[in-house]
Amino acid sequence: MSENVVKIENLSYSYPDGNVALKNVNLNVKSGETLGIVGPNGAGKSTLLLHLNGILRGKGYIRVLNIALNDKNLKAIRSKVGMVFQDPDNQLFMPTVFEDIAFGPMNMGLSKDEVKAAVKKALEKVDMLDSMERISHHLSFGEKKRIAIATVLSMNPEILVLDEPTSNLDPKHRRNLINLLKELKITKIIATHDLEMVLDICQQVVLIDHGTIIAQGKGIEILADKNLMESHSLEVPLSILYRQSSTWLEGDY
Amino acid sequence: MDYIDKYADIQSIIHRRDARIKVISLFACVISVIITKPDSYTTFVFYGILILALVLLSKIPIKYILKRSLVIIPFILAIAVFIPFLKEGETLWSYPMGPLKLKITYQGVTLFWNILIKAYLSALCMILLTSSTRFFELLKAFEGLKMPKIMVMIFSFMHRYLFILRDELMIMKRAKDSRSINGNSWFHTKALSNMLGVLFIRSYERGEAVYLAMCSRGFDGSIRTMGNPELTKKDLYFLLIIITLLILGRFV
Numbered sequence: 001m002s003e004n005v006v007k008i009e010n011l012s013y014s015y016p017d018g019n020v021a022l023k024n025v026n027l028n029v030k031s032g033e034t035l036g037i038v039g040p041n042g043a044g045k046s047t048l049l050l051h052l053n054g055i056l057r058g059k060g061y062i063r064v065l066n067i068a069l070n071d072k073n074l075k076a077i078r079s080k081v082g083m084v085f086q087d088p089d090n091q092l093f094m095p096t097v098f099e100d101i102a103f104g105p106m107n108m109g110l111s112k113d114e115v116k117a118a119v120k121k122a123l124e125k126v127d128m129l130d131s132m133e134r135i136s137h138h139l140s141f142g143e144k145k146r147i148a149i150a151t152v153l154s155m156n157p158e159i160l161v162l163d164e165p166t167s168n169l170d171p172k173h174r175r176n177l178i179n180l181l182k183e184l185k186i187t188k189i190i191a192t193h194d195l196e197m198v199l200d201i202c203q204q205v206v207l208i209d210h211g212t213i214i215a216q217g218k219g220i221e222i223l224a225d226k227n228l229m230e231s232h233s234l235e236v237p238l239s240i241l242y243r244q245s246s247t248w249l250e251g252d253y
Numbered sequence: 254m255d256y257i258d259k260y261a262d263i264q265s266i267i268h269r270r271d272a273r274i275k276v277i278s279l280f281a282c283v284i285s286v287i288i289t290k291p292d293s294y295t296t297f298v299f300y301g302i303l304i305l306a307l308v309l310l311s312k313i314p315i316k317y318i319l320k321r322s323l324v325i326i327p328f329i330l331a332i333a334v335f336i337p338f339l340k341e342g343e344t345l346w347s348y349p350m351g352p353l354k355l356k357i358t359y360q361g362v363t364l365f366w367n368i369l370i371k372a373y374l375s376a377l378c379m380i381l382l383t384s385s386t387r388f389f390e391l392l393k394a395f396e397g398l399k400m401p402k403i404m405v406m407i408f409s410f411m412h413r414y415l416f417i418l419r420d421e422l423m424i425m426k427r428a429k430d431s432r433s434i435n436g437n438s439w440f441h442t443k444a445l446s447n448m449l450g451v452l453f454i455r456s457y458e459r460g461e462a463v464y465l466a467m468c469s470r471g472f473d474g475s476i477r478t479m480g481n482p483e484l485t486k487k488d489l490y491f492l493l494i495i496i497t498l499l500i501l502g503r504f505v
Contacts, residue, residue, distance in 0.1 A: 053469055055465055055468060075471060078468070078469060078471050083469040090465075093410065093413060093463045094409070094413070095392070095409055099389075107473065112479060112480075137413065137417075151470065152469075
């Protein structure tokens, strides 16, 4: 369990307009763990995620599942790293749910029967098997988010990378999605502002600001550090505050 | 915005046919109608009855089909209305207008009726095709009939994102309306042009984002699809019957 599935060394990246997005990032992710990436808007969270499957290519060294990330290995890495984008309408670009989930497996060169089996299995995992023939445009927002996850699960990834998985979801669908993520027993890397979710499912947390890693450690330790959180435009989740404050329980606040 | 495949989910003998068979059959109908001689009135009646029968078999509300088919009438009229006056031939009716003489010729009227009936019957066929087939199945059928995959993909994206863009425009319009209580029509026109510019940039950015999502799932420039299902015997019988009737129609 202690094997590093993602190893990033001295990664730096600047956007074409010269804006520095990442500076000397070093990060290791262990197999099976759930890593939360938190930080203010524009800190570089999404940029970092886009490096994990080689969409962006900064200076530095990245190894995913013991494969060095380079042009030759790009395809192998992309089938192992499932990337779920924030806006499900960007993720679901095919007309039907089936075709969307089949897109990845088909690009992996599976046979038709294998593709069908992979789609079925992915839909079972997100508990939406009866939506196979539906049209993506007709899905509700919560359903779109689930199907977006299914579109990468069908490729049988070993690492799941999610950008803001709970944004814009109502509490019930947010909870459903968090439970779904808990059930998926693979390595997960999640960039989010949803600190309660981080507390709920992430064992490890990385705090990023201005493109550098500020802090890294156990979820509860970083999230409970008031000075650290507030100096980087974040806050200590209310659930931790309430747990610490006995006066709150007596209604005296 | 109305879906053009609003009635594509009902169950009928037409809806159950493979989309490729429908495309071929209805294009065969269109071609038969077009190559019919202008004075073969019985053939037109025969084809008219055939197409009407197909429409009735499809169980799509006839009112809907007729309403949609009326949309093309103004276009045909705009193109063909001068033909009876301009076509040279046997004079049917004339009216002196000063130095000019307005006249309608027999050949002109025949040609006019011919354009009208051919266009209308063809439009009925195409309306039946598009309203009895789900849009993506229609695209699959075109792919099966060897339309370039890149074209199919472009149409597919267009259909997928058209509604999303419409929603984005609506949200922008609401935001504009909430802030512009006064303002003359020139102000609103200017605001609209800005909105269209923003919409263009957003579409462009969405295109980039979709491309990233495609790359993340192993897209490497070649389009792979599941292909069409096998044709059934019933599909082939349907095609055979239609073709036989179309040929038969030329001899009545």
